[in-house]
Amino acid sequence: MLKRWTIVMAAVLVCGCSSMPNVQPWEKGNLAKPEMAFDPDALETRFADHTYFSKEGASGGAGVGGGGCGCN
Amino acid sequence: MHFKNFVAAACAALVASAVAAQDVGKPAPAFDLPAAGASNARLADLKGRVVYVDFWASWCAPCKQSFPWMNEMQAKYGSKGLTIVGVNVDKKREDADKFLAGTPAKFTVAFDSSGKVAEAYQPKGMPTSYLIGADGLVRLVHVGFRDKDREELEREFAAALSAAGRK
Numbered sequence: 001m002l003k004r005w006t007i008v009m010a011a012v013l014v015c016g017c018s019s020m021p022n023v024q025p026w027e028k029g030n031l032a033k034p035e036m037a038f039d040p041d042a043l044e045t046r047f048a049d050h051t052y053f054s055k056e057g058a059s060g061g062a063g064v065g066g067g068g069c070g071c072n
Numbered sequence: 073m074h075f076k077n078f079v080a081a082a083c084a085a086l087v088a089s090a091v092a093a094q095d096v097g098k099p100a101p102a103f104d105l106p107a108a109g110a111s112n113a114r115l116a117d118l119k120g121r122v123v124y125v126d127f128w129a130s131w132c133a134p135c136k137q138s139f140p141w142m143n144e145m146q147a148k149y150g151s152k153g154l155t156i157v158g159v160n161v162d163k164k165r166e167d168a169d170k171f172l173a174g175t176p177a178k179f180t181v182a183f184d185s186s187g188k189v190a191e192a193y194q195p196k197g198m199p200t201s202y203l204i205g206a207d208g209l210v211r212l213v214h215v216g217f218r219d220k221d222r223e224e225l226e227r228e229f230a231a232a233l234s235a236a237g238r239k
Contacts, residue, residue: 026161032131
């Protein structure tokens with residue numbers, strides 16, 4: 001009984017999502033703005049990566065493990 | 073059992089929404105939009121002509137590439153019976169005007185800021201274009217704009233014009 005209810009409730013929940021308006025292809029102006037990109041500024045991303053890499057030390061940042069001296 | 077029914081209903085709903093898109097061979101939805109010139113752009117006024125309706129936006133990079141080509145096509149086939157209508161879907165007119173200042177259009181440009189016409193045509197991406205024959209039926213739906221599309225589309229223009237007896 002409980003299992004059946006779970007399924008029914010899940011179905012009702014998921015159906016609720018279908019009434020959410022979709023963003024249509026012609027409405028993606030805001031999504032196309034540069035500030036919506038994952039990496040809006042390539043230089044800043046490189047700085048952040050470099051800092052992260054140095055801080056991570058021996059465990060390595062975005063790449064392979066290093067010496068951990070913080071000098072790279 | 074409940075679950076099976078639910079999955080079937082969900083699949084049916086998905087298929088129904090896909091079929092709602094504008095199809096080849098169907099009459100093109102009418103439009104009456106403010107245009108860059110003095111008078112509105114109306115599909116009804118273009119009866120008997122081959123119409124290429126291109127949905128574009130200022131934020132779409134391939135649209136920018138397609139404009140010089142559409143200028144060229146309008147110049148080449150305009151006298152033979154082709155009308156190109158670029159339907160802009162930007163929410164703000166200023167965005168479109170800024171784009172047009174840098175990328176001049178020598179064809180009809182209409183503004184669909186409310187998205188009503190886009191809703192009727194259901195373009196799948198930006199840009200999407202519809203080639204409408206002289207009989208008012210959609211002949212071709214084309215999504216995107218790549219260099220290799222130019223020749224194929226030009227062939228379609230020629231075919232549509234010769235079908236209309238305007239070779």
